[in-house]
Amino acid sequence: MKVKAYGVETPEENLKPLNIERRQLTAKDVHIKIEYCGVCHSDIHTVRNDWGGSKYPVIPGHEIIGRVVEVGSDVKNFKPGQRVGVGCMVDSCGTCPSCQDDLEQFCEERMVGTYNGKDKHSGGHTYGGYSQDIVVDEHFVLNIPENIDPKGTAPLLCAGITTWSPLKHWNIKKGDKVGVIGLGGLGHMGIKFANALGAHVVMITRSESKSKDAKSLGAHEVLISTDKDEMKKHKNSFDFLLNTIPVKHDLNPYLSLLKRDKTICLVGAIEPLEPMHGGSVIAGRKRVSGSLIGGIKETQEMLDFCGEHNITCDVEMIDIQNINTAYDRVTSSDVKYRFVIDMESLN
Amino acid sequence: MKVKAYGVETPEENLKPLNIERRQLTAKDVHIKIEYCGVCHSDIHTVRNDWGGSKYPVIPGHEIIGRVVEVGSDVKNFKPGQRVGVGCMVDSCGTCPSCQDDLEQFCEERMVGTYNGKDKHSGGHTYGGYSQDIVVDEHFVLNIPENIDPKGTAPLLCAGITTWSPLKHWNIKKGDKVGVIGLGGLGHMGIKFANALGAHVVMITRSESKSKDAKSLGAHEVLISTDKDEMKKHKNSFDFLLNTIPVKHDLNPYLSLLKRDKTICLVGAIEPLEPMHGGSVIAGRKRVSGSLIGGIKETQEMLDFCGEHNITCDVEMIDIQNINTAYDRVTSSDVKYRFVIDMESLN
Numbered sequence: 172m173k174v175k176a177y178g179v180e181t182p183e184e185n186l187k188p189l190n191i192e193r194r195q196l197t198a199k200d201v202h203i204k205i206e207y208c209g210v211c212h213s214d215i216h217t218v219r220n221d222w223g224g225s226k227y228p229v230i231p232g233h234e235i236i237g238r239v240v241e242v243g244s245d246v247k248n249f250k251p252g253q254r255v256g257v258g259c260m261v262d263s264c265g266t267c268p269s270c271q272d273d274l275e276q277f278c279e280e281r282m283v284g285t286y287n288g289k290d291k292h293s294g295g296h297t298y299g300g301y302s303q304d305i306v307v308d309e310h311f312v313l314n315i316p317e318n319i320d321p322k323g324t325a326p327l328l329c330a331g332i333t334t335w336s337p338l339k340h341w342n343i344k345k346g347d348k349v350g351v352i353g354l355g356g357l358g359h360m361g362i363k364f365a366n367a368l369g370a371h372v373v374m375i376t377r378s379e380s381k382s383k384d385a386k387s388l389g390a391h392e393v394l395i396s397t398d399k400d401e402m403k404k405h406k407n408s409f410d411f412l413l414n415t416i417p418v419k420h421d422l423n424p425y426l427s428l429l430k431r432d433k434t435i436c437l438v439g440a441i442e443p444l445e446p447m448h449g450g451s452v453i454a455g456r457k458r459v460s461g462s463l464i465g466g467i468k469e470t471q472e473m474l475d476f477c478g479e480h481n482i483t484c485d486v487e488m489i490d491i492q493n494i495n496t497a498y499d500r501v502t503s504s505d506v507k508y509r510f511v512i513d514m515e516s517l518n
Numbered sequence: 519m520k521v522k523a524y525g526v527e528t529p530e531e532n533l534k535p536l537n538i539e540r541r542q543l544t545a546k547d548v549h550i551k552i553e554y555c556g557v558c559h560s561d562i563h564t565v566r567n568d569w570g571g572s573k574y575p576v577i578p579g580h581e582i583i584g585r586v587v588e589v590g591s592d593v594k595n596f597k598p599g600q601r602v603g604v605g606c607m608v609d610s611c612g613t614c615p616s617c618q619d620d621l622e623q624f625c626e627e628r629m630v631g632t633y634n635g636k637d638k639h640s641g642g643h644t645y646g647g648y649s650q651d652i653v654v655d656e657h658f659v660l661n662i663p664e665n666i667d668p669k670g671t672a673p674l675l676c677a678g679i680t681t682w683s684p685l686k687h688w689n690i691k692k693g694d695k696v697g698v699i700g701l702g703g704l705g706h707m708g709i710k711f712a713n714a715l716g717a718h719v720v721m722i723t724r725s726e727s728k729s730k731d732a733k734s735l736g737a738h739e740v741l742i743s744t745d746k747d748e749m750k751k752h753k754n755s756f757d758f759l760l761n762t763i764p765v766k767h768d769l770n771p772y773l774s775l776l777k778r779d780k781t782i783c784l785v786g787a788i789e790p791l792e793p794m795h796g797g798s799v800i801a802g803r804k805r806v807s808g809s810l811i812g813g814i815k816e817t818q819e820m821l822d823f824c825g826e827h828n829i830t831c832d833v834e835m836i837d838i839q840n841i842n843t844a845y846d847r848v849t850s851s852d853v854k855y856r857f858v859i860d861m862e863s864l865n
Contacts, residue, residue, distance in 0.1 A: 254755045268778075269778060274610075274778070277778050277801075277802055277803065279754070297714035340756075340803070370657075379565065406627070426583070431615075431616060431621070431624050434805075437796045437799060437800055439796070440795035440796035441795065441800055442795060442796060442797070443793035443794070443795050443796075444793055444794055444795070444796055445793065446790035446791055446793055447787065447790070447791055447794055447806075448789060448790050448791070448793065449784045449787035449788045449789060449790075449808060450788035450789070450808075451788070451807030452784060452806060452807050453784055453785070453810050454808075454810060456624070456687070456807060456808060456809055456810065457625055457807065457808070458781075458805050458806065458807045459799060459805065459807070460798030460799050460803060460804065460805045461796060461798075461799035461801075461803060461804070462796075462800065462803055463800050463801060463803065472790055477588055478690070503521040
């Protein structure tokens, strides 16, 4: 079926209206009418081919909230009218050890991204959520609790799970001292989740100006990383550091903050970092790791937790016609903390 | 008491005979007549002040084997005539969480190094094992099984524990696929221990020429890290990587070898490494960590294990008068795999 969408046909152009073809429902599929779609920095990188390998047309969007229109004959867990979500993945092999461990994001045959992934059905590439409708395999569809605001729920599907998954994997619990480095789309969710899990949350930032916002989001303390005396006071004191910095940076000062045997987890920067000193991990047997979104099972657990604790992202709503201005503002970090497109505006 | 030693008074000179003062026995001390002392690359770095902060005179040596001469009135576990060892530490605070956890090497008030450490007794700095005698707090003295060759046992106190500790900490067990990167003093012990723990051991090296030696030490396979096809075949297959490379290097190719959630542990290079890509740890939630020698309790466990399995280091014996030639050969990696000084030559 043909549906309206927004995207680009080349890396140089602005986003514009495009018509795309969605597959007909198969027995395992859920057909979703999209209500809201979050704007992730990855959308911009893919549109502009910053990471290479983008396939055009690019229809971005992997923070999708909508309502079920129709389900295939084998679909068990969803029914028309139900509010659902789709995150960063729409397929995986289903049989490798990672898929079997409910960690489809680490599928050994590579997860299929919601956009610009290798589409097993069309043989081409996948199209994301800046569109009216999407058809997705039931396994990759999430149930959205009806009690939370669906607009602020959209970015949970990427920014939310990206911060939730490492906090759960490294078993953050009541009383742990957790540092969240960087206050953007990811960082603001890191603060909310770490707080909700009972941790003592320290927002770590270069900008004194972010102090007030950090505290209102749930940080108990703010540590200005350029203040050497303050950094020294917090040396060897953290149980976990969630590092959301999205650009090249120096890990060494942050490593000095960790207790022995504890972990700093990267979720923002995939590029080459500043040189790490071997001594920064040898002294104190510290750990540098990373985390990539999260599996479908834990994404559902996060959504259920958000329903129980009434947690959503702080968002600014836009119409799809303003997407190019929004991209400029994301690039200059001028958003608190995530744009969400009201997809009604596309009709 | 005055004892003969070998050391330097300035960073520029060669090692030469020096007389040093050892403290009189306190109630908790063990007085040891030194028989053998291993030559560690750290000795050379300290002599030459490569890391800064060296205090002169430097009397190196922290792989010490000897026999007990006399014990203080409160000493419980040692008696005259017993064969004992002293490794990299001779003191620590004893009360911080790391000391309480039997990890004195991570003492929050800093462990006292066997040489160039801050000596709590003299107020000056400590002198190492290139000498006739040493007086050490009982807690830092190790029992040496009588059935193993004491010459090859000396380097267990540094090269041995440095590789044993991470293999135990990361719980290496029968059937695990373990890569040992770099074949020198540390690497050759990594191979022996990983093999003895039942792992499938892969020696990872740039030098095809090291293949035969690696296999005779216990490696089941050799992976030439410059061979891209071979590296690709081993992608995502290792349970643990013990990284003994002692100089700046690029972690990214090695990270690609690890399975999801698995660790590469640095034990060689304390300097800045080549830039690591965030994506190298984010994809597969992989971990970079490090390890520093080992605690006294686990050093004793290693020595007992070596006694049971008849494991020692491969060593080349020298007289103390040849130490400067030995240093040149260590610097050019021309030793299999550790020099040990017969301290009898000092008398």
